[in-house]
Amino acid sequence: MEKLVKTQLDYFNTNVTKSVSFRIGQLNKLYALLESNERLLEEAIYRDYGKSPFETFQTEFAAVFEEIKVAVRDLEQWAAVKPVATNSRNEPATSYLIPEPLGVSLVIGPWNYPYQLSLAPVVAAIAAGCTVILKPSELTANCSAVMAKLVNENFEEQYFHVVEGGIAETTALLDQKFDIIFFTGSVPVGKIIYQAAAKNLTPVVLELGGKSPVIIMPDCDLDISVRRLVWAKYLNSGQTCISPDYVYVHQSIEEKFLQKVAEEIKKADYKLENGNFVRIINERNTDRVSGLINPAKIYTGGNYDIDARFIEPTVLHQVTWDDKVMKDEIFGPIMAVMTFEDLDKVIKEIKDRPKPLALYLFTQDENVKKKVLGEISFGGGCVNEAIMHIANGNLPFGGVGASGLGNYHGEAGFRAFSHYKGILDKALVEDPDIKYSPHTEEKLQRMKAAAK
Known part of the structure; x- marks a missing residue:
C-alpha cells in the first residue's frame, strides 16, 4: 500500500x-x-x-x-x-x-x-x-x-x-x-x-446515512404520492442510504394511505424473478432486518427467508419511537408508519434526533413546504417525490451532521x-505610504476612517 x-x-x-x-x-x-x-x-x-x-x-x-x-x-x-x-x-x-x-x-x-x-x-x-x-x-x-x-x-x-x-x-x-x-x-x-x-x-x-423521514400531509395527491413513495422505499429492497425510512402520515388519512400502499405493493408484484426486487446482501443483514419486524404491527407483508436472503415488502403500522424498528436505520424493505395531528410536534421529533441524510414531504401547501424545509436540517430531499433528487447532477448530494x-x-x-x-496579482505602481513605517496617529485615523 x-x-x-x-x-x-x-x-x-x-x-x-x-x-x-x-x-x-x-x-x-x-x-x-x-x-x-x-x-x-x-x-x-x-x-x-x-x-x-x-x-x-x-x-x-x-x-x-x-x-x-x-x-x-x-x-x-x-x-x-x-x-x-x-x-x-x-x-x-x-x-x-x-x-x-x-x-x-x-x-x-x-x-x-x-x-x-x-x-x-x-x-x-x-x-x-x-x-x-x-x-x-x-x-x-x-x-x-x-x-x-x-x-x-x-x-x-x-x-x-x-x-x-x-x-x-x-x-x-x-x-x-x-x-x-x-x-x-x-x-x-x-x-x-x-x-x-x-x-x-x-x-x-x-x-x-441515518433515518430519513417522510411527511404525508392530508392535502397531498395520495395516489401519486403513494406510487412514488412505494417505488422509492422498495427500490433495491430498501438498501439505499436515502431510502424513505419511516413515514409520518396525518391521522385523518392514515387508513386510506395504508390501503393504497398495500394496493401499490401488490400491483408492483415485487419478486426476484420479476427483476424488480433484489436479495438482501447477506444472511447477517437478512437476520438483522427481519428481526425489526414486530408481528403485532404488520399491516402487510412480514414474510422472510434467511437462507434465500429474502424479505418481502413489509409495512408496519401503529409504530412509535419505542419500537425496535425506530432505533436505527432500517436499510431493508420495511416501511414504518406513524401518525400525527400536529406538524409542529413532528418537526420537533425529527429535530430531536440526528440530522437525516434525506427528507421527503408530500403536500400542495406552499406554507407547509416553507415551514418544513426552513425548520428541519437534512442533507437533501424532495417535495412530492422521493429519492430522485440524487438523479439531478445540478444538486449537490451529501449529508449534514x-x-x-x-x-x-x-x-x-x-x-x-x-x-x-486565491491569488492577488498587484500592479507595479507606487504604494500609498499608510501601511509602512513610521506608524503615526494620522495614519491610524486614516485607516480607521477607511475601514469603518
Missing part, C-alpha cells in the same frame, strides 16, 4: 493529470470501458445479490454515464481560472481563483450500489485532476473483482488502481497519507475513517476533490 500511494504521488507530481485534455481523455476512456463491458458488469452484480439488467442500468450505470458526460462537457469551465473582485485596500490589482487538484485520492465504495457509489466519486476525482485508488466493498465480491479486472488492466497503476480486500486491506490503506479520502457507508465506519484521516489532517468527504460531511455530483464533485487557490 505504501509503495502504491508513493507511486501515485510521484506521478501526480509530474503534473500530467493537471491537463484538462488529459482528464477528458481519461473520462472518455472510462465511459467506453464501462459501456463495452456492461454485460460483464451486469452478470457480476446479479451473482452478488440478484439485481436485474434493468435495475442495474437504472440505478447504477445511468448515473455514472451522466456524471461522465456532464464532466466532459463542462470541465473546461470548471477548471478555468475564476476572476473575483478586488477590494479597495488592494487596488490596483486583479484577484482570481485557481482550481487545483488535491492530489492522491482514496475512494472507499459501499456494497449497496457497488458501481454507482464507487465510480461516481472516481469521476469527480478524475475530473478534478487527482490520481485515484478505489477500494470497493468486499461484500459485493463479484462486483469488486470485475471492477478490479477492468480498471487494473486498462489504467496505469500510478494513475487509477483498484485494491480489493476487506478490513485488513482498508486498514492498511488508511495507514497511508492521502490528499483526500472519500467514503460512502455507515456512520460507525465513517467515524473510523474520520479518525484515521485526522492523523494526517487529510480532508474527507463522508457520505453516511451525523449523516455526512461534504457533497458531490456535477461541479460539487469537482470542488470536493479540488483546492481553490
Whole structure:
C-alpha cells in the first residue's frame, strides 16, 4: 500500500493529470470501458445479490454515464481560472481563483450500489485532476473483482488502481497519507475513517446515512404520492442510504394511505424473478432486518427467508419511537408508519434526533413546504417525490451532521476533490505610504476612517 500511494504521488507530481485534455481523455476512456463491458458488469452484480439488467442500468450505470458526460462537457469551465473582485485596500490589482487538484485520492465504495457509489466519486476525482485508488466493498465480491479486472488492466497503476480486500486491506490503506479520502457507508465506519484521516489532517468527504423521514400531509395527491413513495422505499429492497425510512402520515388519512400502499405493493408484484426486487446482501443483514419486524404491527407483508436472503415488502403500522424498528436505520424493505395531528410536534421529533441524510414531504401547501424545509436540517430531499433528487447532477448530494460531511455530483464533485487557490496579482505602481513605517496617529485615523 505504501509503495502504491508513493507511486501515485510521484506521478501526480509530474503534473500530467493537471491537463484538462488529459482528464477528458481519461473520462472518455472510462465511459467506453464501462459501456463495452456492461454485460460483464451486469452478470457480476446479479451473482452478488440478484439485481436485474434493468435495475442495474437504472440505478447504477445511468448515473455514472451522466456524471461522465456532464464532466466532459463542462470541465473546461470548471477548471478555468475564476476572476473575483478586488477590494479597495488592494487596488490596483486583479484577484482570481485557481482550481487545483488535491492530489492522491482514496475512494472507499459501499456494497449497496457497488458501481454507482464507487465510480461516481472516481469521476469527480478524475475530473478534478487527482490520481485515484478505489477500494470497493468486499461484500459485493463479484462486483469488486470485475471492477478490479477492468480498471487494473486498462489504467496505469500510478494513475487509477483498484485494491480489493476487506478490513485488513482498508486498514492498511488508511495507514497511508492521502490528499483526500472519500467514503460512502455507515456512520460507525465513517467515524473510523474520520479518525484515521485526522492523523494526517487529510480532508474527507463522508457520505453516511441515518433515518430519513417522510411527511404525508392530508392535502397531498395520495395516489401519486403513494406510487412514488412505494417505488422509492422498495427500490433495491430498501438498501439505499436515502431510502424513505419511516413515514409520518396525518391521522385523518392514515387508513386510506395504508390501503393504497398495500394496493401499490401488490400491483408492483415485487419478486426476484420479476427483476424488480433484489436479495438482501447477506444472511447477517437478512437476520438483522427481519428481526425489526414486530408481528403485532404488520399491516402487510412480514414474510422472510434467511437462507434465500429474502424479505418481502413489509409495512408496519401503529409504530412509535419505542419500537425496535425506530432505533436505527432500517436499510431493508420495511416501511414504518406513524401518525400525527400536529406538524409542529413532528418537526420537533425529527429535530430531536440526528440530522437525516434525506427528507421527503408530500403536500400542495406552499406554507407547509416553507415551514418544513426552513425548520428541519437534512442533507437533501424532495417535495412530492422521493429519492430522485440524487438523479439531478445540478444538486449537490451529501449529508449534514451525523449523516455526512461534504457533497458531490456535477461541479460539487469537482470542488470536493479540488483546492481553490486565491491569488492577488498587484500592479507595479507606487504604494500609498499608510501601511509602512513610521506608524503615526494620522495614519491610524486614516485607516480607521477607511475601514469603518
